[in-house]
Amino acid sequence: MVSSSASPQSSPLRIGLIGFGTVGSSVARILAESAPAGLALTMIANRNVARKRADWVSPSVVWTERVEDLLLPESPVDILVELVGGFDPAGEWVRRALSVGKSVVTANKKLIAYQGPELESLARQYGCHLLFGAAVAGGIPVIPGIEHGLSGDRITRVEGILNGTCNFILSAMESGSEYATVLADAQQRGYAEADPTEDVGGFDARAKLAILMRLAMRVHVAPEEIDARPITAVSAVDFAYAAELDATIRQIARAEDTQEGLAAVVSPMLIPRRSPLAWSTGTENMVVTTGAHGGEVVFSGHGAGGHPTAVAVVSDLVNLAHGLGRAPVAFRAAHVNVEPEVPHYIRFLVRDRPGIVAAIAGSLAAENINLNAILQKPGCCADRLPFVVTVEPCRASALRRALAAIAQMDFVLAPPLDMQILHK
């Protein structure tokens, strides 16, 4: 064995793991199998620990139900791995660990999106590290790639598929199934939660987008400022119309730093088939960054699941074992203050009668929105007719005003669905 390195420090860093679910058990499994130099798993905390205890974990590991046992200054833990998620009590555990000088590795996107800057200050103050490579896009090294490989660029745009649940649902709907059917299937396979709001509502993706904006574009925004639009209104018929436009539909998280200001949104969008973003299927994730100097870089792979996420966690641990923390990033507090002018797809569901197109076109014109194309698939019944209008680039707020006016009209059977058409 030829080694390219001096051996890491002589006494290994002791790891305390909170959460022995899918990701946590996979982290323990990889540590047991590959035994990376300089790291030793010492404690595991979980509820009902008696039922969780696994015989392939080294007998020297202490199992406990009391997370407090891992957080004491004298406990045999140098790095806390937090895999429980959410603000409370996970946030409190992370703060307590950092405050006694224990480094933290976490996959907690919500905590990092909302409280990352505060927690990073705490880590600096107590001379320890906070790593969260697993918080965005699981097994795809987007965060290390941006922090270690793109810091020499000025990144002006980040867009991606950041939620595997939505990507599974939307790519399954391509074959003609309806949302409710596919959601039930996703829930059965364990790809969607019993309450899927966090995923399908866009809230999970916007937390991840906020993290990427901080690291790549060096702006910190409150995630609530990012408009999140649900995928729940997308229907099988929208995929049929999208195909006519040589496009498909994906939940896209997109942020752009323009001369006018900062734009950011999470929404289902029409994606031209030639775009890399149309390549992702199933639970895959993808991130495309655009740099002023290096142009577009695409990262894709398995964004979620126990094993890929565990790879990101263990990679962070290996970095710490070699004394490599994060490249610190200077960022500025910012607000989402720009609505880009983009083309839109609007699908109406109407009771057919003469004059509908004229009425719709009139309401759009009142907001200075130009009609581009009208699509109507043959064979639909006139009393429940879905048809589609595409419009030239306009602001979403102007379009919403026009659609609110149209929604009052007698022929409209359901609120129109509008989606941005992604263009480059």
Added chain:
Amino acid sequence: MVSSSASPQSSPLRIGLIGFGTVGSSVARILAESAPAGLALTMIANRNVARKRADWVSPSVVWTERVEDLLLPESPVDILVELVGGFDPAGEWVRRALSVGKSVVTANKKLIAYQGPELESLARQYGCHLLFGAAVAGGIPVIPGIEHGLSGDRITRVEGILNGTCNFILSAMESGSEYATVLADAQQRGYAEADPTEDVGGFDARAKLAILMRLAMRVHVAPEEIDARPITAVSAVDFAYAAELDATIRQIARAEDTQEGLAAVVSPMLIPRRSPLAWSTGTENMVVTTGAHGGEVVFSGHGAGGHPTAVAVVSDLVNLAHGLGRAPVAFRAAHVNVEPEVPHYIRFLVRDRPGIVAAIAGSLAAENINLNAILQKPGCCADRLPFVVTVEPCRASALRRALAAIAQMDFVLAPPLDMQILHK
């Protein structure tokens, strides 16, 4: 401005740049424009320096034609950026810099592929760093992604498009142009050298593959052990036949760690259109890693060119400014010792007569190779007929023996072209 970091060390690291060509001037430009904290460009060495001198470079920078001025222990250089390439004299400069404790950032894939382990030892011995994020796939953070984000995985396969010149030529040939025409165009655009052997012969890609094998698969092989097959024999007609097989043709660098041993090759291959590797066009690069735990990860973007490569160089410099070196990797010396059984595409050019298929099938059968399909596009003249045979998985050496026998037959007008069909 909120900063997430303690400021980097108080006196900036002084950068000495060797090579003020496309990449070097772009590095200087980015340093001048973005002024990353903790870094200061102090010296630039180039031949004919009077003609190179640029007015946008700070007047405090010392320009010289004598590289020696940057290498003296007392010269105001903490990090040498080597952008000249090749073994000599670049290798000697890098060794001298490391031996006086100056860290080195380089894009020199040849030097790193062949002498990387020795140079890394030197860096360790003298307490400095050797970073080469720009050596593979330029602006795409493949090296930092593997080193910082996938070290928790066990990567068993690396495959990719690592040479932008070949990818430009082959993706341009898709539209029906012949190799020589496209090469001339590439040379005019500056995408190919006057002597393109290094690129089209596969030698550039195999050096890069050797580097990725060391970092990702933790095996060090001499690049010469990697079979490199040129793209020069690929013809427009091969793209027409590939299209019939729902595939295209790309130069692929591929290494796999199997239970039987280590396989590695650089060659033009037939790529199914559904494979991510078929997405890359023009001078783009792409790398796909396969991990035992995390599965496939795809990286793609602009692999060459001054600006993207400069982003990788500056990112390495920013890492050094923050005290972040490379995560050291333990690797083992290894040999390429396995020939995988893979399906092949074979294109013949023959003078038509009865019995040709029987003769070819007989020679293949003598090596236990099973014919799969025979393709012959209509409309070709019988006295110069290209036609294609695909065969079931077999070893390249067995196929070569069969093709050597066939090449002796009276109907054969040119050596047959065989290419691996990439399958998953």
